[in-house]
Amino acid sequence: MNVVKSSLLTSEKNLRRSWISRKLIRQMCIVAEEIKIPTRIERGPTDILKAIASTVGTDYTAPHYRYHDDPWLIPYTLNEKRDYLLAKDAGRNAARFILENHPHLFTKNRITADPPVNAYLPRVQYNRDNVTVELLDNLIRNFQVTDATDVYELLVGKNSDVPDNLVLGLLELLAFYSEDEPVTAENIESRKMLPDVRTWNSGGLAEKLYSRLRTPETRLAMLLGFARHNQPMRTLQVWGEIEANGDTVPIEGFNAFLSSVSIEDATKLKAEITSVLTKVRDLGLQPNPDTLVSCLSAVARTATKHKGNYSACCDLSLAIMAEFKTIGVEPSLGAFHQLLEIFYTKTSRERPLIIKDILDYLEGKEMWPAQCLQDFDFFLRAMEV
Numbered sequence: 001m002n003v004v005k006s007s008l009l010t011s012e013k014n015l016r017r018s019w020i021s022r023k024l025i026r027q028m029c030i031v032a033e034e035i036k037i038p039t040r041i042e043r044g045p046t047d048i049l050k051a052i053a054s055t056v057g058t059d060y061t062a063p064h065y066r067y068h069d070d071p072w073l074i075p076y077t078l079n080e081k082r083d084y085l086l087a088k089d090a091g092r093n094a095a096r097f098i099l100e101n102h103p104h105l106f107t108k109n110r111i112t113a114d115p116p117v118n119a120y121l122p123r124v125q126y127n128r129d130n131v132t133v134e135l136l137d138n139l140i141r142n143f144q145v146t147d148a149t150d151v152y153e154l155l156v157g158k159n160s161d162v163p164d165n166l167v168l169g170l171l172e173l174l175a176f177y178s179e180d181e182p183v184t185a186e187n188i189e190s191r192k193m194l195p196d197v198r199t200w201n202s203g204g205l206a207e208k209l210y211s212r213l214r215t216p217e218t219r220l221a222m223l224l225g226f227a228r229h230n231q232p233m234r235t236l237q238v239w240g241e242i243e244a245n246g247d248t249v250p251i252e253g254f255n256a257f258l259s260s261v262s263i264e265d266a267t268k269l270k271a272e273i274t275s276v277l278t279k280v281r282d283l284g285l286q287p288n289p290d291t292l293v294s295c296l297s298a299v300a301r302t303a304t305k306h307k308g309n310y311s312a313c314c315d316l317s318l319a320i321m322a323e324f325k326t327i328g329v330e331p332s333l334g335a336f337h338q339l340l341e342i343f344y345t346k347t348s349r350e351r352p353l354i355i356k357d358i359l360d361y362l363e364g365k366e367m368w369p370a371q372c373l374q375d376f377d378f379f380l381r382a383m384e385v
Contacts, residue, residue, distance in 0.1 A: 066189070089190035126150055128158045133166065140169045145177050149205055167209055168217055174206035175225025200229040216247040227256035235260035251285045258294035264305045266312035269298060273320070289332040289371045292324045296338035297374075303342045310345065314352075317342045333367055334374030340381045355385050 063074045067084065075081045099106060103122035113120070124130075126147070131154045139148040152170055155162055179201045210222050219242050226235040239257045242249060258276060263269040273295055280287060296317055303313035317339055321331060336358050343354050359382075370376060 085190045123147070126154060128154055131155055131158075131160075133160065133162060136162070136170070137166055140166070140173055143173065143177075143182055145173060145179060145181055148173065149179065152205070164213060167213055168215070168221070171206055171209040171213070171218055172221045174204070174209070175221045176228065178225065178229050179204045179206060200226065200231050200234075216242075216245065219245070219247060220249065220253055223253055224256050227260050232260040232262055251280065251288060251291060254280055254285070255288075255290045255294045258291065259297050261298040262301050263298075264302065264309075266299075266302055266309045266316060269302045270312075270316050273298065273316075277323075287324065287327065287329055289329060289335065292320070292329055292331055293334040293338060293372055293374055295320050296335055296342065300338050300341040300345070303345050310350070313342055332371040332375050333362075333378040334372040336362070337374050337378040337381050340378075340385055344385050355382060358382075 063069070067074050075084045100123045106122070124147075131151045133155065136148060136151045136155060139151060148170055152162065178199065206222070206225065210218050219238055223235060223238045223242065226232075226238060235256060239260075242253070254276060258273065261269070261272060263272060277287070277295075280291075299313050299317050299320070303309050321335070321339070324331070339354065339358065343350075343352050367375070
């Protein structure tokens with residue numbers, strides 16, 4: 001009898017378990033039917049690294065990642081940091097020189113990268129046989145100044161026909177960079193440690209191309225190049241050629257001319273700026289924040305000529321600010337930097353309180369992104385004041 005009862009109980013438990021398992025399976029099937037695949041979220045290449053980094057606190061007392069994590073090698077003063085970055089850049093340049101001039105030494109022990117990193121490969125040695133017009137076009141589009149110059153000279157040497165539009169593109173590239181390599185992620189830190197002195201490569205290929213191809217586009221390219229590299233006299237000379245030929249000039253050309261104007265008398269400067277801005281209005285061009293900065297830079301240059309210009313230049317700068325405000329041009333930090341240069345010039349001992357008005361105006365305003373390079377100089381000049 002006991003055996004029969006135990007068998008009945010066992011069978012009942014088994015039935016209950018099978019019923020429960022079937023119920024669970026049905027529920028799982030119902031849940032499975034309700035699962036929805038979420039919409040794919042676009043992820044950046046560094047999102048995983050950011051997620052991992054978020055799990056670790058930031059040590060704000062640690063040195064910058066560019067320095068060695070060694071107390072004896074970490075630079076602390078500005079001069080030590082400058083020497084460190086310049087020495088590191090010099091070592092990188094030496095390694096690049098060996099790689100480019102002796103590539104056969106690295107054919108067997110070079111690390112294979114997939115995909116290959118072109119920046120770490122030796123420079124291609126160009127000759128008369130492997131240069132083409134298409135190659136020159138590709139180099140210009142990739143802003144490779146030195147290689148584009150070499151390829152163009154080889155094409156000219158073998159009497160190849162280079163289209164005028166390609167010559168114009170090369171001239172614009174050379175004029176913008178003054179035939180120097182552009183700033184990259186590798187040399188930007190060392191460039192910051194050196195004085196920012198932009199010099200023009202006089203007698204270089206850019207001037208030869210300009211002599212060969214004198215068109216409105218080439219005159220505009222040279223105007224912008226001279227103004228960018230602090231060549232006021234040559235900028236004014238090209239501006240005279242543009243006016244003599246009646247070329248159509250965009251607002252960037254007027255900005256370049258205004259930034260190069262250098263007049264000792266404040267009254268004559270006011271007349272010149274008024275004449276240029278009137279011409280801009282008549283041509284239907286819209287001034288931008290760079291136009292305001294260019295006008296104020298001309299006023300600042302006049303204010304430093306002699307003490308007699310101080311009061312007139314201060315009044316002229318405020319009038320220019322008010323005029324641009326009426327046409328809807330908001331001043332950038334670069335404009336306020338030029339105001340500080342005018343009101344706190346070394347030729348005057350006066351210390352007005354315009355810095356307080358500027359800071360009150362900027363409080364709570366979003367000034368990023370920067371609109372001109374001089375925006376980055378405002379806070380440094382403000383701290384000096």
